[in-house]
Amino acid sequence: MSKGGGTLVLDAQGLSLQVDGDEQMRARIKAAELNGRRVALSALTPLEVRRSGQAGRRLTFLLSRFDVKPVDEAVLRTAALLLDMTGLDGHECLVDAVVVATAALCVPPVRLVTSDGSHIPKLCAAAHELPQQPAIGLISV
Template sequence: MARRRLSHQGTLALDSEGLSKLLADDEQVVALIAEARSRGMEVVISALTIIEAIHARTNKSRLNWVPSGLRVVPIGDEEARAASQLLMNAGLHGHKHAIDAAVAEAALRQHRPVVMLTSDVDDMAKLCGDRIRLVAV
Protein backbone atom coordinates (compact mmCIF):
# COMPACT_ATOMS: atom_id res chain seq x y z
CA MET A 1 0.00 0.00 0.00
CA ALA A 2 1.35 3.42 -0.93
CA ARG A 3 1.79 5.77 2.00
CA ARG A 4 0.27 9.24 1.90
CA ARG A 5 2.72 12.10 2.34
CA LEU A 6 2.20 14.62 5.13
CA SER A 7 3.41 18.21 5.42
CA HIS A 8 6.77 18.94 6.99
CA GLN A 9 6.53 20.19 10.62
CA GLY A 10 3.26 21.40 12.10
CA THR A 11 0.57 19.29 13.72
CA LEU A 12 -1.28 16.07 12.97
CA ALA A 13 -4.76 15.99 14.53
CA LEU A 14 -6.90 12.87 14.82
CA ASP A 15 -10.67 12.83 14.88
CA SER A 16 -12.53 9.94 16.52
CA GLU A 17 -12.05 7.61 13.55
CA GLY A 18 -8.33 8.41 13.50
CA LEU A 19 -8.09 7.60 17.20
CA SER A 20 -10.26 4.49 16.82
CA LYS A 21 -8.02 3.20 14.06
CA LEU A 22 -4.92 3.99 16.11
CA LEU A 23 -6.42 2.07 19.04
CA ALA A 24 -7.09 -0.83 16.64
CA ASP A 25 -3.47 -0.64 15.41
CA ASP A 26 -4.62 0.14 11.85
CA GLU A 27 -1.61 -0.11 9.53
CA GLN A 28 -2.38 3.04 7.51
CA VAL A 29 -2.99 5.25 10.55
CA VAL A 30 0.03 3.93 12.44
CA ALA A 31 2.20 4.60 9.36
CA LEU A 32 0.84 8.14 8.93
CA ILE A 33 1.49 8.93 12.60
CA ALA A 34 5.01 7.48 12.42
CA GLU A 35 5.72 9.58 9.32
CA ALA A 36 4.32 12.71 11.00
CA ARG A 37 6.50 12.17 14.05
CA SER A 38 9.58 11.55 11.90
CA ARG A 39 8.93 14.96 10.30
CA GLY A 40 8.71 16.66 13.68
CA MET A 41 4.93 17.04 13.72
CA GLU A 42 3.11 16.96 17.03
CA VAL A 43 0.19 14.50 17.19
CA VAL A 44 -2.90 15.77 19.01
CA ILE A 45 -6.47 14.82 19.81
CA SER A 46 -9.29 16.80 21.36
CA ALA A 47 -10.29 15.66 24.85
CA LEU A 48 -13.75 14.98 23.43
CA THR A 49 -12.30 12.63 20.82
CA ILE A 50 -11.57 10.13 23.58
CA ILE A 51 -15.27 10.07 24.49
CA GLU A 52 -16.44 9.73 20.90
CA ALA A 53 -14.00 6.92 20.03
CA ILE A 54 -15.16 4.60 22.83
CA HIS A 55 -17.38 1.62 22.17
CA ALA A 56 -18.07 -1.74 23.82
CA ARG A 57 -15.15 -3.49 22.09
CA THR A 58 -12.55 -0.79 22.80
CA ASN A 59 -9.40 -2.32 24.24
CA LYS A 60 -9.34 -0.53 27.60
CA SER A 61 -5.62 -1.04 28.22
CA ARG A 62 -4.78 0.47 24.81
CA LEU A 63 -7.21 3.31 25.50
CA ASN A 64 -5.32 4.05 28.70
CA TRP A 65 -1.91 3.81 27.01
CA VAL A 66 -2.30 5.31 23.50
CA PRO A 67 -3.36 8.85 24.51
CA SER A 68 -0.26 9.09 26.72
CA GLY A 69 1.75 9.34 23.49
CA LEU A 70 -0.45 12.14 22.14
CA ARG A 71 -1.14 15.66 23.34
CA VAL A 72 -4.75 15.83 24.52
CA VAL A 73 -6.15 19.31 23.82
CA PRO A 74 -8.62 20.47 26.51
CA ILE A 75 -11.95 22.09 25.69
CA GLY A 76 -13.13 24.85 28.02
CA ASP A 77 -15.72 27.62 27.86
CA GLU A 78 -13.81 29.77 25.37
CA GLU A 79 -13.12 26.84 23.08
CA ALA A 80 -16.78 25.73 23.26
CA ARG A 81 -17.90 29.20 22.18
CA ALA A 82 -15.43 29.15 19.28
CA ALA A 83 -16.68 25.68 18.26
CA SER A 84 -20.26 26.99 18.39
CA GLN A 85 -19.28 29.81 16.06
CA LEU A 86 -17.74 27.28 13.64
CA LEU A 87 -21.06 25.41 13.63
CA MET A 88 -23.01 28.56 12.90
CA ASN A 89 -20.61 29.63 10.14
CA ALA A 90 -20.87 26.18 8.54
CA GLY A 91 -24.65 26.03 8.85
CA LEU A 92 -24.46 22.83 10.91
CA HIS A 93 -26.46 21.90 14.01
CA GLY A 94 -24.77 21.24 17.33
CA HIS A 95 -26.98 18.25 18.11
CA LYS A 96 -25.32 16.21 15.36
CA HIS A 97 -21.98 17.99 14.91
CA ALA A 98 -20.97 19.27 18.37
CA ILE A 99 -17.95 17.01 18.83
CA ASP A 100 -16.81 17.53 15.22
CA ALA A 101 -16.91 21.28 15.85
CA ALA A 102 -14.88 20.93 19.05
CA VAL A 103 -12.34 18.74 17.23
CA ALA A 104 -12.13 21.25 14.37
CA GLU A 105 -11.74 24.15 16.80
CA ALA A 106 -8.94 22.34 18.66
CA ALA A 107 -7.17 21.56 15.38
CA LEU A 108 -7.45 25.16 14.21
CA ARG A 109 -5.58 26.31 17.36
CA GLN A 110 -2.52 24.15 16.65
CA HIS A 111 0.85 24.97 15.16
CA ARG A 112 0.54 25.11 11.38
CA PRO A 113 0.45 23.50 8.99
CA VAL A 114 -2.24 21.23 10.43
CA VAL A 115 -3.23 17.91 8.89
CA MET A 116 -6.25 16.02 10.22
CA LEU A 117 -6.96 12.32 9.84
CA THR A 118 -10.74 12.08 9.57
CA SER A 119 -13.51 9.85 8.30
CA ASP A 120 -15.75 12.88 7.83
CA VAL A 121 -14.00 14.99 5.21
CA ASP A 122 -17.19 16.76 4.07
CA ASP A 123 -18.26 18.08 7.47
CA MET A 124 -14.70 18.86 8.57
CA ALA A 125 -14.18 20.82 5.35
CA LYS A 126 -17.29 22.87 6.18
CA LEU A 127 -15.97 23.52 9.70
CA CYS A 128 -12.29 24.11 8.91
CA GLY A 129 -12.40 25.58 5.43
CA ASP A 130 -9.03 25.45 3.72
CA ARG A 131 -7.06 26.10 6.92
CA ILE A 132 -6.50 22.39 7.60
CA ARG A 133 -5.45 19.65 5.19
CA LEU A 134 -7.86 16.74 5.56
CA VAL A 135 -6.76 13.16 4.97
CA ALA A 136 -9.49 10.51 4.76
CA VAL A 137 -9.01 7.41 6.90
Protein backbone atom coordinates in the same frame (compact mmCIF):
# COMPACT_ATOMS: atom_id res chain seq x y z
CA MET B 1 16.90 15.05 8.99
CA SER B 2 14.86 18.23 8.86
CA LYS B 3 11.90 18.57 11.16
CA GLY B 4 8.69 19.88 9.59
CA GLY B 5 6.78 20.68 12.75
CA GLY B 6 3.07 21.29 12.88
CA THR B 7 0.28 19.12 14.17
CA LEU B 8 -1.51 15.96 13.11
CA VAL B 9 -4.98 16.00 14.70
CA LEU B 10 -6.99 12.79 15.04
CA ASP B 11 -10.76 12.70 15.05
CA ALA B 12 -12.62 9.68 16.46
CA GLN B 13 -12.05 7.52 13.37
CA GLY B 14 -8.33 8.32 13.28
CA LEU B 15 -7.92 7.46 16.95
CA SER B 16 -10.09 4.36 16.59
CA LEU B 17 -7.96 3.08 13.72
CA GLN B 18 -4.80 3.63 15.76
CA VAL B 19 -6.26 1.84 18.79
CA ASP B 20 -7.31 -1.06 16.60
CA GLY B 21 -3.80 -1.36 15.13
CA ASP B 22 -4.52 -0.23 11.57
CA GLU B 23 -1.18 -0.36 9.73
CA GLN B 24 -1.87 2.70 7.53
CA MET B 25 -2.80 4.80 10.56
CA ARG B 26 0.28 3.61 12.44
CA ALA B 27 2.43 4.59 9.44
CA ARG B 28 0.80 8.06 9.26
CA ILE B 29 1.45 8.70 12.93
CA LYS B 30 5.02 7.42 12.75
CA ALA B 31 5.72 9.64 9.71
CA ALA B 32 4.20 12.64 11.47
CA GLU B 33 6.32 12.09 14.56
CA LEU B 34 9.48 11.58 12.49
CA ASN B 35 8.75 14.91 10.79
CA GLY B 36 8.46 16.71 14.11
CA ARG B 37 4.66 16.98 14.14
CA ARG B 38 2.73 16.68 17.36
CA VAL B 39 -0.13 14.19 17.38
CA ALA B 40 -3.09 15.85 19.06
CA LEU B 41 -6.78 15.33 19.67
CA SER B 42 -9.67 16.94 21.47
CA ALA B 43 -10.40 15.74 25.00
CA LEU B 44 -13.85 14.73 23.65
CA THR B 45 -12.41 12.29 21.11
CA PRO B 46 -11.48 9.50 23.58
CA LEU B 47 -15.08 9.51 24.81
CA GLU B 48 -16.21 8.67 21.27
CA VAL B 49 -13.67 5.84 21.08
CA ARG B 50 -14.13 4.18 24.47
CA ARG B 51 -12.83 0.64 24.65
CA SER B 52 -12.56 -2.07 27.29
CA GLY B 53 -10.09 -4.90 27.85
CA GLN B 54 -6.86 -4.96 25.85
CA ALA B 55 -8.08 -2.22 23.47
CA GLY B 56 -8.90 -0.03 26.48
CA ARG B 57 -5.37 -0.46 27.80
CA ARG B 58 -3.98 0.41 24.36
CA LEU B 59 -6.17 3.53 24.27
CA THR B 60 -4.86 4.60 27.68
CA PHE B 61 -1.29 4.08 26.51
CA LEU B 62 -1.85 6.08 23.31
CA LEU B 63 -3.46 8.94 25.22
CA SER B 64 -0.32 9.14 27.38
CA ARG B 65 1.73 9.69 24.18
CA PHE B 66 -0.57 12.11 22.37
CA ASP B 67 -1.35 15.75 23.13
CA VAL B 68 -4.92 15.65 24.46
CA LYS B 69 -6.21 19.21 24.14
CA PRO B 70 -8.73 20.48 26.71
CA VAL B 71 -12.10 21.80 25.65
CA ASP B 72 -11.45 25.27 27.04
CA GLU B 73 -13.09 28.65 26.48
CA ALA B 74 -11.10 29.34 23.30
CA VAL B 75 -12.15 26.01 21.77
CA LEU B 76 -15.80 26.55 22.73
CA ARG B 77 -15.82 30.08 21.34
CA THR B 78 -14.20 28.93 18.09
CA ALA B 79 -16.59 25.96 17.77
CA ALA B 80 -19.60 28.24 18.24
CA LEU B 81 -18.29 30.58 15.53
CA LEU B 82 -17.78 27.66 13.16
CA LEU B 83 -21.32 26.40 13.75
CA ASP B 84 -22.70 29.90 13.16
CA MET B 85 -20.66 30.35 9.99
CA THR B 86 -21.73 27.01 8.51
CA GLY B 87 -25.32 26.88 9.75
CA LEU B 88 -24.69 23.41 11.17
CA ASP B 89 -26.26 22.26 14.44
CA GLY B 90 -27.09 19.15 16.41
CA HIS B 91 -25.02 16.78 18.53
CA GLU B 92 -22.93 15.29 15.73
CA CYS B 93 -22.07 18.72 14.35
CA LEU B 94 -21.23 20.02 17.82
CA VAL B 95 -18.59 17.32 18.36
CA ASP B 96 -17.20 17.89 14.85
CA ALA B 97 -17.05 21.65 15.52
CA VAL B 98 -15.10 21.07 18.75
CA VAL B 99 -12.65 18.79 16.89
CA VAL B 100 -12.14 21.35 14.10
CA ALA B 101 -11.86 24.21 16.61
CA THR B 102 -9.21 22.20 18.46
CA ALA B 103 -7.34 21.69 15.18
CA ALA B 104 -7.65 25.38 14.27
CA LEU B 105 -5.92 26.32 17.52
CA CYS B 106 -2.99 23.91 17.05
CA VAL B 107 0.49 24.75 15.77
CA PRO B 108 0.47 24.92 11.94
CA PRO B 109 0.70 23.32 9.54
CA VAL B 110 -2.31 21.34 10.70
CA ARG B 111 -3.59 18.11 9.18
CA LEU B 112 -6.81 16.52 10.44
CA VAL B 113 -7.35 12.77 10.05
CA THR B 114 -11.06 12.07 9.50
CA SER B 115 -13.53 9.81 7.74
CA ASP B 116 -16.19 12.55 7.73
CA GLY B 117 -16.89 13.85 4.25
CA SER B 118 -19.70 16.25 5.05
CA HIS B 119 -19.46 18.33 8.25
CA ILE B 120 -15.70 18.37 8.82
CA PRO B 121 -14.76 19.81 5.40
CA LYS B 122 -17.37 22.59 5.79
CA LEU B 123 -16.14 23.39 9.29
CA CYS B 124 -12.49 23.40 8.14
CA ALA B 125 -13.33 25.79 5.31
CA ALA B 126 -15.05 28.08 7.81
CA ALA B 127 -12.08 27.87 10.20
CA HIS B 128 -9.78 29.10 7.45
CA GLU B 129 -11.95 32.24 7.19
CA LEU B 130 -11.38 33.11 10.86
CA PRO B 131 -8.72 35.75 11.55
CA GLN B 132 -5.23 34.31 11.99
CA GLN B 133 -6.34 30.68 11.71
CA PRO B 134 -4.28 28.30 9.59
CA ALA B 135 -5.73 26.20 6.80
CA ILE B 136 -6.54 22.71 8.03
CA GLY B 137 -5.55 20.00 5.58
CA LEU B 138 -7.71 16.90 5.57
CA ILE B 139 -6.44 13.33 5.49
CA SER B 140 -9.29 10.99 4.61
CA VAL B 141 -9.36 7.53 6.17
